[in-house]
Amino acid sequence: MDTNKLLLVIIAILLPPVAVFLKEGAGKHLLINIILCLFFWVPGLLHALWVVTKS
Structure with a gap:
């Protein structure tokens, strides 16, 4: 998994609108x-x- 995607997944768990x-x-x-x-x-x-x- 790409590092940026992993960071976005962590942000999505904590602050979903920010990740989106x-x-x-x-x-x-x-x-x-x-x-x-x-x-x-x-x-x-x-x-x-x-x-x-999603890709």
Whole structure:
């Protein structure tokens, strides 16, 4: 696993919206992740991990 991807996975576990922002920038994925994190933390975490690990 690439070092940058590993660091993004760690950030995704701690702060999911930050990891999505670092990977995709300000866009639809960031907005989706913020909404998911507001309702409940786990869906936001899963979404962030998906965004960070997809190629």
